[in-house]
Amino acid sequence: MSYQKPTFRHPQLPRNGLDLTRSSYEGLISTLCAGCGHDSISAAVIQACWELDIEPHRVAKVSGIGCSSKSPTYFLNKSHGFNSVHGRMPSVATGANVANHELTYIGVSGDGDSASIGMGQFAHVVRRNLNMLYLVENNGCYGLTKGQDSATADEGSKSKSGLENPFENIDLVGVALEIGATFVARSFSGDKDQLVPLMKAALSHRGFALIDVISPCVTFNNHHGSTKSYDYTRDHIHTGNIVDFVPARSEITAHYDAGDTTLVDLHDGSSLNLAKAQPDYDPGDKGAAVNALLKSREKGEILTGLIYIDTTEPDFHEVMSLGAAPLNSLSQETLCPGNEQLQKLNAGFR
Amino acid sequence: MLPTDIKDPEYFHKVVDCQYACPAHTPVPEYIRLIARRQYTEAYVINWESNVFPGVLGRTCDRPCEPACRRGRLVSETSADGKPEEPVAICRLKRVAADNKGDISNWLPQVPVEKNGKKIALVGAGPASLTVARDLLPLGYIIDLYDENPRGGGFMRSQIPSFRLPVEVLDEEVDRVLDLGVNQIFNQRVDSLEALLAQDYDAIFVGTGAPRGRDLDLPGREEADANVHIGIDWLKSVAFEHTEQVGKKVVVLGGGNTAMDCCRTARRMGGEQVTITVRSTFDAMKASPWEKDDALREGIPFLPNHTPLTYVCDNGRLVGMTFDRVESVYEDGKRRLVSTGEEPVFVEADDVLVAIGQEVSFPWIEQSTGIEFNEWGEPVVDATTFQSTNPKVFFGGDAAFGPENIITAVAHGHQVAVSIDLCLNEKDMLADRPAPGTHLFSTKMGIHEWSYDSPVTNDERFAVPHLANEVALVDRRAEVELGFDPQIAFAEAERCLNCDVQTVFEEKKCIECDACVDICPTNCISFVGNADEKTLRATLSAPADQTDQDLYVSGDLPTGRVMVKDENVCLHCGLCAERCPTAAWDMQQFSYTVTKACRIPGPLTGKPANV
Numbered sequence: 001m002s003y004q005k006p007t008f009r010h011p012q013l014p015r016n017g018l019d020l021t022r023s024s025y026e027g028l029i030s031t032l033c034a035g036c037g038h039d040s041i042s043a044a045v046i047q048a049c050w051e052l053d054i055e056p057h058r059v060a061k062v063s064g065i066g067c068s069s070k071s072p073t074y075f076l077n078k079s080h081g082f083n084s085v086h087g088r089m090p091s092v093a094t095g096a097n098v099a100n101h102e103l104t105y106i107g108v109s110g111d112g113d114s115a116s117i118g119m120g121q122f123a124h125v126v127r128r129n130l131n132m133l134y135l136v137e138n139n140g141c142y143g144l145t146k147g148q149d150s151a152t153a154d155e156g157s158k159s160k161s162g163l164e165n166p167f168e169n170i171d172l173v174g175v176a177l178e179i180g181a182t183f184v185a186r187s188f189s190g191d192k193d194q195l196v197p198l199m200k201a202a203l204s205h206r207g208f209a210l211i212d213v214i215s216p217c218v219t220f221n222n223h224h225g226s227t228k229s230y231d232y233t234r235d236h237i238h239t240g241n242i243v244d245f246v247p248a249r250s251e252i253t254a255h256y257d258a259g260d261t262t263l264v265d266l267h268d269g270s271s272l273n274l275a276k277a278q279p280d281y282d283p284g285d286k287g288a289a290v291n292a293l294l295k296s297r298e299k300g301e302i303l304t305g306l307i308y309i310d311t312t313e314p315d316f317h318e319v320m321s322l323g324a325a326p327l328n329s330l331s332q333e334t335l336c337p338g339n340e341q342l343q344k345l346n347a348g349f350r
Numbered sequence: 351m352l353p354t355d356i357k358d359p360e361y362f363h364k365v366v367d368c369q370y371a372c373p374a375h376t377p378v379p380e381y382i383r384l385i386a387r388r389q390y391t392e393a394y395v396i397n398w399e400s401n402v403f404p405g406v407l408g409r410t411c412d413r414p415c416e417p418a419c420r421r422g423r424l425v426s427e428t429s430a431d432g433k434p435e436e437p438v439a440i441c442r443l444k445r446v447a448a449d450n451k452g453d454i455s456n457w458l459p460q461v462p463v464e465k466n467g468k469k470i471a472l473v474g475a476g477p478a479s480l481t482v483a484r485d486l487l488p489l490g491y492i493i494d495l496y497d498e499n500p501r502g503g504g505f506m507r508s509q510i511p512s513f514r515l516p517v518e519v520l521d522e523e524v525d526r527v528l529d530l531g532v533n534q535i536f537n538q539r540v541d542s543l544e545a546l547l548a549q550d551y552d553a554i555f556v557g558t559g560a561p562r563g564r565d566l567d568l569p570g571r572e573e574a575d576a577n578v579h580i581g582i583d584w585l586k587s588v589a590f591e592h593t594e595q596v597g598k599k600v601v602v603l604g605g606g607n608t609a610m611d612c613c614r615t616a617r618r619m620g621g622e623q624v625t626i627t628v629r630s631t632f633d634a635m636k637a638s639p640w641e642k643d644d645a646l647r648e649g650i651p652f653l654p655n656h657t658p659l660t661y662v663c664d665n666g667r668l669v670g671m672t673f674d675r676v677e678s679v680y681e682d683g684k685r686r687l688v689s690t691g692e693e694p695v696f697v698e699a700d701d702v703l704v705a706i707g708q709e710v711s712f713p714w715i716e717q718s719t720g721i722e723f724n725e726w727g728e729p730v731v732d733a734t735t736f737q738s739t740n741p742k743v744f745f746g747g748d749a750a751f752g753p754e755n756i757i758t759a760v761a762h763g764h765q766v767a768v769s770i771d772l773c774l775n776e777k778d779m780l781a782d783r784p785a786p787g788t789h790l791f792s793t794k795m796g797i798h799e800w801s802y803d804s805p806v807t808n809d810e811r812f813a814v815p816h817l818a819n820e821v822a823l824v825d826r827r828a829e830v831e832l833g834f835d836p837q838i839a840f841a842e843a844e845r846c847l848n849c850d851v852q853t854v855f856e857e858k859k860c861i862e863c864d865a866c867v868d869i870c871p872t873n874c875i876s877f878v879g880n881a882d883e884k885t886l887r888a889t890l891s892a893p894a895d896q897t898d899q900d901l902y903v904s905g906d907l908p909t910g911r912v913m914v915k916d917e918n919v920c921l922h923c924g925l926c927a928e929r930c931p932t933a934a935w936d937m938q939q940f941s942y943t944v945t946k947a948c949r950i951p952g953p954l955t956g957k958p959a960n961v
Contacts, residue, residue, distance in 0.1 A: 002798070002804060002805060002923065002924065002925055002928055004805065005869070005871050005925065006805070006871045006921050006923050006925075007426050007427040007806075007871075008424045008425070008427070008806060008872060008919075008921055009425075009427055009872055010872045010874075010892040010893070011423065011919065012892065012893040012895070013873070013892060014893075029869075029925075030869070030929075033931065034865055034928065034929045034930055034931045035861070035863040035865045035929065035930065035931025035932070036931075039864075039865055039868050039869070039929070040863065040864045040865070042868070043867070043868035189863075189864075190862060190863060190864060192864065218861075218863065218931040219931075222861075222931075230861045231908075234909065
């Protein structure tokens with residue numbers, strides 16, 4: 001049994017703009033089940049952060065409780081991390097973001113952590129448009145407690161014990177669209193070609209970016225009859241659009257037929273070139289996005305890709321007028337001006 | 351690309367870089383594991399089956415295995431200088447097995463008392479002949495071994511100084527073969543192959559090596575003759591104690607391993623000021639790097655870029671040599687030596703040892719024997735069967751294709767024995783040649799538990815301790831290298847990556863979850879659309895430009911992709927198999943043994959018949 005990854009890497013590993021190889025973005029060896037989709041998502045985070053030249057020490061990883069929430073240990077070893085209370089990751093992320101909005105925030109949650117115990121917190125962090133990447137590692141079951149159906153399990157999906165789920169599922173993508181998310185995407189842990197560009201787009205997006213990643217639980221939810229297995233997902237996936245992330249100051253090199261692509265500019269100077277798989281669907285149009293989501297659900301398809309994006313909404317930091325300097329860089333006197341000032345303020349209300 | 355055929359014995363064999371590079375294909379990782387488990391006897395027997403002289407080779411082998419070692423292609427993330435790893439000290443681990451082994455007599459093959467009636471003559475008692483003898487005696491052949499010297503061993507005895515190879519070690523391993531029942535016809539030089547053919551031999555093997563050292567004829571050579579010696583002849587006269595001393599000032603000409611042996615021997619025979627002169631640069635010298643290091647450690651100066659001009663004599667006695675200073679200029683990969691035009695250099699010398707190469711010599715083989723020679727005076731020999739143009743006569747070792755080394759001679763010997771046995775049983779020497787013995791079995795012991803030590807250690811190569819110069823240089827017989835003790839041997843053995851434990855992929859079990867891709871420390875594994883090899887190499891998750899290392903390609907998977915594994919820097923750490931949820935990956939130990947003329951017992955080839 002290996003508890004440690006060897007320290008040898010491929011001698012010709014490519015280096016990014018910071019002269020770092022991917023190994024600088026790795027974490028500890030995973031203790032999740034062999035074949036867990038979450039490990040592929042961790043690998044995608046490593047790849048996306050490496051490709052974006054993000055400095056590992058300028059990232060904060062926050063998570064709640066569950067298999068998903070263990071996974072920040074397995075990537076970005078040199079980043080800040082906070083493994084918080086079940087379903088309360090959004091509060092911790094909000095507090096950290098207020099204290100220092102200059103870090104890149106990656107929240108990792110699961111279907112239980114977000115759609116059950118943390119549903120309230122999830123809803124509020126969405127509507128506040130907190131600047132973060134919010135990953136839901138969605139396997140439709142409680143893997144850590146032996147695979148009971150979770151709130152995202154589809155109606156009629158069979159658990160490992162053979163019982164069908166009698167309840168309607170919560171689609172976090174639909175919920176997020178409804179309550180004002182500005183970046184909503186869905187992907188599959190087994191498709192890094194789609195997932196990595198989506199993550200890069202989400203990390204470059206200013207505001208709340210949700211990626212709901214179908215991440216099969218190999219131990220409890222990868223059997224015949226499950227709607228979150230590798231096989232079922234591969235058979236029912238429907239790609240809404242193909243995202244080509246274009247870094248700042250570089251030319252668009254991907255070629256698609258004219259009229260089939262949409263260019264979306266992001267705040268950091270990068271842009272997204274979206275090749276549409278459906279000609280009548282524009283991810284800038286929320287009505288069309290909701291429509292596409294409902295239609296694909298009716299057809300029994302899993303719609304993936306960048307489902308909706310709005311780059312115009314101000315994020316939480318702007319709305320709250322928190323200023324350019326991160327709060328943690330301000331002095332004690334600035335943050336807490338003293339009793340005299342308080343008395344003056346109070347006098348103003350009298 | 352077509353799916354890789356892992357049933358082809360050579361595919362996985364090639365992954366075991368050390369074993370593949372070894373001319374005798376000794377199963378290196380297997381004996382290294384046995385050394386780590388302190389099963390020295392078994393480790394020795396595996397070696398003995400394969401290379402007949404483990405104790406000798408553990409001290410003197412040219413080690414083609416070590417430059418091939420996978421560790422040499424790796425750089426650790428924890429490495430301070432970012433330099434590639436040094437190979438596992440394979441050769442010196444072999445010596446540990448030889449030094450610490452117990453009684454191996456139970457493992458020795460049984461030689462029948464009743465002979466099969468066929469008689470074979472072996473000419474020259476070096477490693478090639480002794481290997482032929484060992485492989486044929488258990489089959490009942492009568493073996494007559496001829497040598498002009500009083501003792502067997504050939505160049506292992508005459509050319510390798512005893513401070514590198516103690517006589518007792520050599521005697522033990524030579525005698526082990528001789529004691530199987532070789533008729534020793536020593537102190538008898540074979541002067542005529544024709545006469546030998548006229549006797550009742552069914553086959554004759556020529557293993558006479560490359561016995562003629564090259565001379566260097568320059569102005570003054572004749573006058574200086576008493577103090578100019580051919581390197582290998584001089585080493586031989588030292589070995590057989592005909593030479594007891596050498597002048598105080600000695601110049602050695604040449605930059606190969608023989609030159610290193612000459613200068614180090616001269617240091618021990620009274621030479622106080624011994625100098626190596628070589629025409630090439632220091633780096634381009636032919637000697638193995640470790641042999642150069644050993645000479646340097648004994649305070650022997652090297653004069654590279656010096657081309658000899660004349661022997662200088664005074665009153666009919668050698669007093670030194672003059673050299674022209676040159677530069678090596680490379681044009682189209684060919685080296686040319688260009689004089690710098692400086693004044694010639696004079697180096698004082700009481701004796702000069704000429705070690706500039708050696709060649710085969712067959713004045714005793716008559717034209718009438720039907721043996722043909724090529725333009726370099728080497729016999730025309732089939733590269734697989736080692737048969738000469740006279741069907742009864744076989745060649746092997748240095749005598750066949752020119753100077754090589756002990757391990758190559760042993761490898762030839764095995765093949766000659768196979769050929770002779772096939773030939774004398776009226777079988778086809780090519781069509782009926784036996785395939786190598788291979789075996790592939792899972793090392794899985796439980797969930798994520800393997801029968802080998804899968805973790806990869808970061809230890810750097812351990813150095814073998816040496817005898818202090820004050821002691822070493824006063825005694826020609828004192829062995830300089832002291833060998834690893836069991837603790838260091840264990841640590842060094844643990845550096846082995848177990849490349850014979852293969853990553854075997856079964857595509858029908860794969861669910862394409864990417865777990866192996868994500869965990870692989872060296873990014874060997876990719877799942878991509880199939881294409882030709884060149885395109886595939888360019889699309890893998892890490893550069894795969896080492897084209898001499900194969901790609902392991904699966905059949906089509908459900909998504910239409912294929913699994914492609916670049917064998918180049920695979921650590922054989924087993925993490926792909928540990929992270930695989932369906933056991934599509936398994937770590938399976940692959941053993942490969944060159945099939946010998948008869949089965950020699952060993953841990954991989956089976957127990958002796960009487961046990």
